[in-house]
Amino acid sequence: MIISIHQPQYLPWLGYFDKISKSDVFVLLDNVQFKKNEWQNRNRIKTARGWQWLTVPVIHKFSQKIYEVKINNTVLWGKKHLKTLVTNYSKTVFFKQHIAFFEQAFAREWGCLVDLNIHFIRYLADGLGLSEKRLVRASAYDLREDATERLIDLCKELQGDVYLSGRDGAKYMNTALFEKEGIQVVFQDYHHPRYPQLYGAFEPSLSVVDLLFNCGPESRSVLAKGG
Numbered sequence: 001m002i003i004s005i006h007q008p009q010y011l012p013w014l015g016y017f018d019k020i021s022k023s024d025v026f027v028l029l030d031n032v033q034f035k036k037n038e039w040q041n042r043n044r045i046k047t048a049r050g051w052q053w054l055t056v057p058v059i060h061k062f063s064q065k066i067y068e069v070k071i072n073n074t075v076l077w078g079k080k081h082l083k084t085l086v087t088n089y090s091k092t093v094f095f096k097q098h099i100a101f102f103e104q105a106f107a108r109e110w111g112c113l114v115d116l117n118i119h120f121i122r123y124l125a126d127g128l129g130l131s132e133k134r135l136v137r138a139s140a141y142d143l144r145e146d147a148t149e150r151l152i153d154l155c156k157e158l159q160g161d162v163y164l165s166g167r168d169g170a171k172y173m174n175t176a177l178f179e180k181e182g183i184q185v186v187f188q189d190y191h192h193p194r195y196p197q198l199y200g201a202f203e204p205s206l207s208v209v210d211l212l213f214n215c216g217p218e219s220r221s222v223l224a225k226g227g
Helices: 015-023 077-089 099-107 113-127 149-156 175-180 206-224
Strands: 002-006 025-028 044-048 051-055 136-137 162-165 183-186
Touching: 002 015, 002 149, 015 113, 015 175, 044 077, 044 206, 077 206, 099 113, 099 206, 113 136, 113 206, 149 175, 149 183, 175 183, 175 206
Parallel strands: 002 025, 002 162, 025 136, 162 183
Antiparallel strands: 044 051
16 A cells, blocks of 8 residues: 655645555645745746746744645635636636636635645546545544654554655655554655647646646646656
C-alpha cells in the first residue's frame, strides 16, 4: 500500500497530482502550520503577458494550522479568479467542459481555506482520470507532533508499507525511523512534461488547470510522461 502526504494546496501543479496518481491513498496534511506566501492559498496560471498569481485572501494568525485558516470574504476574490480564468483560457479547447464547475465553485462563500482547496483538488483529480484514488484528511487521525513521527503514524493508520515522499523529503525526515517501522521510503522524481499551451513559449510549473483546459482527456497521459 503506497501512501503519499502533502498539504492541501490551491489549484496545485502537475507534480502534486503525480503523487496522487502513484499512491493508493493520498493524505491531505491539513493539521500542520499554515505557511504564508507559499502554495496553500495561491498558484500560477498563464496569460498573454506571462504567468500570473491567483491568490485567495486569508485571515490567519502565526502558528495556526491549515484547517483553522479562514478566507477573507470581504474581498471579492472569487469573481476576480473566475474572470481571470475566462479571460485567459476561454479560447482553449476544453475550457467549456469545465467552466460550469468553476462558476459554481467561485459563486459559493467559503469559510475555511482547506474546504475550498479540497473541493478543487477532488474535481481536478477526477478531471485527470484519478477518481479511483482515495483522499483523506490528516486531521481525522490522532498523530504525534514530530514531523517524521507524524508521517509514520499516518502510514501505519492507513496500513501503508511504502511512503512516497516529495523530492526534498530527505532534508527533514529521519528515514531510519521509517525503516525501523518496516516502511519503505521512495522519493518522487518528477520532470515537468511539455504540452500545448496558449501564448507563445512553454511555461512549466503552472496550476494543473492549464493542462486540463488545454489537453482535456489527454491530460492524464501528459501527466504520466513526467514520471
